Amino acid sequence: MHIVDRRLNPGGKSLVNRQRFLRRAKAYVQQAVRDSLKDRSIKDLDKEGQVTIQRDAIHEPTLHRAAQGGNRERVFPGNHDYMEGDRIKRPNNGQGSGSQAGQGEGNDDFQFALSREEFLGLFLDDLELPDLAKRRLIGGKVDGIRRAGYSVVGNPSNLSVPRTMQRAMSRRIALRRPKGTDLERIEEEIAEIEARDSPLPDDAVRLENLRAERSTIFRRRNLIAYIDPVDLRYRRFENVPKPVAQAVMFCLMDVSGSMTEHMKDLAKRFFALLHLFLSRCYEHVEVVFIHHTDRAAEVDEQTFFYSTVTGGTLVSSALDKLLEVVKERYRPDDWNIYVAQASDGDTMQSDNGRVVSLMQDEILPMCQYVAYLEVGREEFADIETVGTMTGLWQAYAPVSEANRNFVMRKVHHRREIYPVFRELFQRKGVAERTA
Amino acid sequence: MTAKHAKAPLFTGSDWDFPLINRIYETVEPIALKEMKLDIYPNQIEIISAEQMLDAYSSIGMPLFYKHWSFGKQFVTNEMMYRKGLRGLAYELVINSDPCINYLMQENSATMQTLVISHAAFGHNHFFKNNYVFRQWTDAEGILDYLEFAKRYIAECEERYGQLAVERVLDAAHALMNQGVHRYPRIRPRDLKSEAAREAERQAYRDRIYDDLWRTVPVGARADAVPNEERRAALGLPQENILYFLEKTGPRLASWQREVLRIVRLIAQYFYPQRQTKAMNEGCATYTHYRIMTLLHERGWITDGAFMEFLSSHTNVVYQPTYDSGHFGGFNPYALGFGIMSDIERICLEPTEEDREWFGDIAGSGDPVEVLKDIWVNYRDESFVSQFLSPHLIRHWRLFKIIDRTSESELRVDAIHDERGYRRIRRALAREYDIGRQEPDIQVVDVDLVGDRKLIVEHGVVDGVLLDPADAAMVLQNLANLWGYEVVLKEIDTENRKEMKSHSAQPQEGWPR
Numbered sequence: 015m016h017i018v019d020r021r022l023n024p025g026g027k028s029l030v031n032r033q034r035f036l037r038r039a040k041a042y043v044q045q046a047v048r049d050s051l052k053d054r055s056i057k058d059l060d061k062e063g064q065v066t067i068q069r070d071a072i073h074e075p076t077l078h079r080a081a082q083g084g085n086r087e088r089v090f091p092g093n094h095d096y097m098e099g100d101r102i103k104r105p106n107n108g109q110g111s112g113s114q115a116g117q118g119e120g121n122d123d124f125q126f127a128l129s130r131e132e133f134l135g136l137f138l139d140d141l142e143l144p145d146l147a148k149r150r151l152i153g154g155k156v157d158g159i160r161r162a163g164y165s166v167v168g169n170p171s172n173l174s175v176p177r178t179m180q181r182a183m184s185r186r187i188a189l190r191r192p193k194g195t196d197l198e199r200i201e202e203e204i205a206e207i208e209a210r211d212s213p214l215p216d217d218a219v220r221l222e223n224l225r226a227e228r229s230t231i232f233r234r235r236n237l238i239a240y241i242d243p244v245d246l247r248y249r250r251f252e253n254v255p256k257p258v259a260q261a262v263m264f265c266l267m268d269v270s271g272s273m274t275e276h277m278k279d280l281a282k283r284f285f286a287l288l289h290l291f292l293s294r295c296y297e298h299v300e301v302v303f304i305h306h307t308d309r310a311a312e313v314d315e316q317t318f319f320y321s322t323v324t325g326g327t328l329v330s331s332a333l334d335k336l337l338e339v340v341k342e343r344y345r346p347d348d349w350n351i352y353v354a355q356a357s358d359g360d361t362m363q364s365d366n367g368r369v370v371s372l373m374q375d376e377i378l379p380m381c382q383y384v385a386y387l388e389v390g391r392e393e394f395a396d397i398e399t400v401g402t403m404t405g406l407w408q409a410y411a412p413v414s415e416a417n418r419n420f421v422m423r424k425v426h427h428r429r430e431i432y433p434v435f436r437e438l439f440q441r442k443g444v445a446e447r448t449a
Numbered sequence: 450m451t452a453k454h455a456k457a458p459l460f461t462g463s464d465w466d467f468p469l470i471n472r473i474y475e476t477v478e479p480i481a482l483k484e485m486k487l488d489i490y491p492n493q494i495e496i497i498s499a500e501q502m503l504d505a506y507s508s509i510g511m512p513l514f515y516k517h518w519s520f521g522k523q524f525v526t527n528e529m530m531y532r533k534g535l536r537g538l539a540y541e542l543v544i545n546s547d548p549c550i551n552y553l554m555q556e557n558s559a560t561m562q563t564l565v566i567s568h569a570a571f572g573h574n575h576f577f578k579n580n581y582v583f584r585q586w587t588d589a590e591g592i593l594d595y596l597e598f599a600k601r602y603i604a605e606c607e608e609r610y611g612q613l614a615v616e617r618v619l620d621a622a623h624a625l626m627n628q629g630v631h632r633y634p635r636i637r638p639r640d641l642k643s644e645a646a647r648e649a650e651r652q653a654y655r656d657r658i659y660d661d662l663w664r665t666v667p668v669g670a671r672a673d674a675v676p677n678e679e680r681r682a683a684l685g686l687p688q689e690n691i692l693y694f695l696e697k698t699g700p701r702l703a704s705w706q707r708e709v710l711r712i713v714r715l716i717a718q719y720f721y722p723q724r725q726t727k728a729m730n731e732g733c734a735t736y737t738h739y740r741i742m743t744l745l746h747e748r749g750w751i752t753d754g755a756f757m758e759f760l761s762s763h764t765n766v767v768y769q770p771t772y773d774s775g776h777f778g779g780f781n782p783y784a785l786g787f788g789i790m791s792d793i794e795r796i797c798l799e800p801t802e803e804d805r806e807w808f809g810d811i812a813g814s815g816d817p818v819e820v821l822k823d824i825w826v827n828y829r830d831e832s833f834v835s836q837f838l839s840p841h842l843i844r845h846w847r848l849f850k851i852i853d854r855t856s857e858s859e860l861r862v863d864a865i866h867d868e869r870g871y872r873r874i875r876r877a878l879a880r881e882y883d884i885g886r887q888e889p890d891i892q893v894v895d896v897d898l899v900g901d902r903k904l905i906v907e908h909g910v911v912d913g914v915l916l917d918p919a920d921a922a923m924v925l926q927n928l929a930n931l932w933g934y935e936v937v938l939k940e941i942d943t944e945n946r947k948e949m950k951s952h953s954a955q956p957q958e959g960w961p962r
Contacts, residue, residue: 076920079915089848097862
């Protein structure tokens with residue numbers, strides 16, 4: 015009998031099958047993941063989670079007898095008071111003979127858990143920042159290594175044996191290091207002379223010469239090493255800096271008094287998705303959070319998502335702040351600049367002119383992409399007409415028409431957030447394919 | 450008996466280590482081999498973690514298997530059930546191979562390890578090695594090598610023809626897996642070891658005889674139609690093994706697709722005996738562990754506490770809920786197998802008048818283990834129940850038989866546990882274990898290979914129970930894809946040959962060929 019301890023064997027043997035299963039059910043799982051987003055709190059957006067898909071989607075059919083119909087006989091345990099010939103009403107579930115719990119498969123849903131990675135992978139699939147064009151070298155950023163000739167110093171594991179032997183050989187030839195065969199030849203000759211029964215007259219002299227020659231050979235072989243440290247060559251690698259597209263995303267959020275809790279929740283959800291997307295999919299994207307009332311301030315992530323400041327509305331203040339930050343830290347020549355703005359669209363009429371000119375003349379020319387998200391009351395979702403269009407929406411409308419890189423969308427309900435988000439950041443080819 | 454009593458129990462706590470497993474095995478082995486005279490494959494015991502048990506679950510309990518999404522589906526279901534605490538994992542898993550591989554969970558207590566060693570390493574192992582269905586159909590020695598070959602072969606196919614193409618063929622083959630077994634042993638037993646060599650040989654032969662010239666040979670006039678009878682005989686029709694038929698005759702399959710069908714078919718055949726002997730297999734293992742554990746306790750090898758722990762888990766395993774308890778999901782194979790086997794023990798040792806009348810040949814024989822060993826060799830579930838379910842047990846379980854006819858609005862109690870009912874109940878219960886009756890009888894009946902190549906498949910309807918229509922349509926679609934031409938499935942009443950229903954399917958466009 016053998017006992018084998020398998021506990022240390024690598025687990026995860028089913029990983030491939032699991033991935034294949036997910037791929038197979040991808041369309042369904044993706045839908046389920048997206049649906050589940052609207053029920054999650056902002057904090058839990060990127061947690062692993064359970065998804066439920068329809069069993070049909072992954073059904074494995076077999077030829078088997080139907081659960082109903084026909085004449086059947088079955089034996090059951092636990093008779094209490096039935097007698098032969100008794101009649102029993104057919105149970106409601108319609109199954110031929112009594113309860114068949116555990117056998118009925120039905121069309122119930124199929125539930126399983128996704129890991130965080132799988133979850134994010136599915137829900138951020140096919141998204142990208144549009145027009146990520148300005149690329150530039152940033153120092154210190156390494157994106158790969160490549161072979162770069164040979165060097166005389168290096169790690170033993172990088173020793174290049176062919177190259178080292180080649181150099182050793184050329185050095186041996188150049189310095190005329192005696193070969194092993196030379197030595198053998200002389201040894202043989204000496205042995206031959208020594209073995210003669212009757213020495214020839216000049217044997218003594220010859221022997222002496224040979225011995226002298228042999229000692230020279232020995233000396234030279236000792237002096238000239240077979241492989242010398244100067245022969246050693248190592249494979250050299252060097253780091254290759256790749257041009258990196260640096261990008262900065264400005265998140266502008268209106269937190270003024272006119273924004274209801276519902277609207278703030280919508281806006282925050284949108285930015286939470288955006289933040290998640292950027293931090294997961296891009297290594298070199300910086301995010302700047304700006305919130306504004308009638309004053310704008312650059313804040314950190316925590317404050318942005320959880321602070322409760324409130325006040326009046328002055329949209330231009332946020333745009334001013336944005337320009338100020340850009341001037342200070344992000345040279346438009348080097349940076350791909352993105353702006354996402356969320357507001358209820360409720361502005362002061364007097365401010366609109368300035369907002370539009372800032373946007374049109376200063377921000378848009380230096381930006382790759384600007385998205386404006388207008389959050390509305392849930393109850394107004396269906397009755398939005400020209401009359402109810404907000405000031406900011408009306409002001410931005412002509413800008414949007416004139417500029418391809420300015421996009422505006424409206425959301426009223428949580429469930430619309432993700433579709434709109436996708437629409438704004440969908441990879442180009444994909445959008446055209448699905449359109 | 451000359452069994453020696455223990456000076457001290459094997460263990461007192463619940464912790465175990467490898468030397469202890471060794472000592473347990475060495476204590477159990479003489480009881481099983483010398484006293485019960487079991488005949489087993491050499492054992493290999495492997496300790497695995499819960500995660501590895503989940504892995505093993507999802508590949509039908511085999512240590513290696515080819516890749517397919519359906520195993521991933523199994524895995525996510527099991528994983529979730531386990532995480533949520535809805536379902537525990539098995540304490541062990543045993544593979545019908547030579548040497549016999551036993552997986553033990555690391556979470557088991559020392560008592561449970563003793564129990565599962567007795568259960569799997571001796572009980573199941575003896576059954577695998579000796580039962581006639583296993584001997585007839587499975588090749589314990591070759592199975593692991595064959596799975597290795599299958600896994601490699603399918604991986605190679607995926608590399609060559611793409612994952613999707615292979616997956617489609619596997620999906621279709623899986624749908625027909627139950628129709629991929631020979632139920633009657635007219636073909637010599639499998640020698641799985643040489644399967645890989647044979648495939649290599651076939652490939653080499655194809656390569657050798659390949660000649661591009663054949664492509665240019667003009668096609669002559671069509672052969673005259675062959676008379677129906679002759680044609681069917683030449684194709685070996687009717688044929689119940691649909692996968693076999695496709696592999697040999699399918700006109701539009703590539704050679705690798707045939708080989709994939711063959712792999713699925715051989716694996717289905719390997720598992721076929723297990724489906725026929727569930728109650729007996731578990732009964733044999735449960736009876737063995739019960740006997741061994743009891744002896745260990747009597748002789749002081751395990752403490753009273755450990756024995757109580759054993760009894761608690763044993764009674765859970767052999768619990769049979771009654772039909773109205775709300776937990777009823779058919780007969781528990783452990784309960785049924787163990788129940789009948791302990792009843793046989795009783796009949797051998799303390800027979801009543803009734804037992805002598807019913808079981809004249811074994812009643813009072815005095816050696817239950819010998820009687821049981823003979824039964825373990827020569828029966829499968831159906832014949833086992835129909836021979837050995839005693840009136841005593843029928844009364845004990847208070848079995849009753851229900852008849853349900855479409856023509857009647859109510860169910861009828863046909864038999865209960867009384868003199869008139871015993872035989873009827875026994876026959877009915879045995880039938881529930883008859884795979885030939887429980888699974889639909891499906892056969893390929895005709896195809897005209899020189900004509901329209903329409904494949905005709907027949908379901909012999911018994912008792913008016915038709916196929917589940919939704920699934921039948923899907924399976925038929927798969928069959929049509931494999932066949933490459935139209936397929937018709939007729940459901941024909943076996944009594945009057947009347948056609949009750951008919952399905953048909955056309956092959957899908959774009960299916961990889």
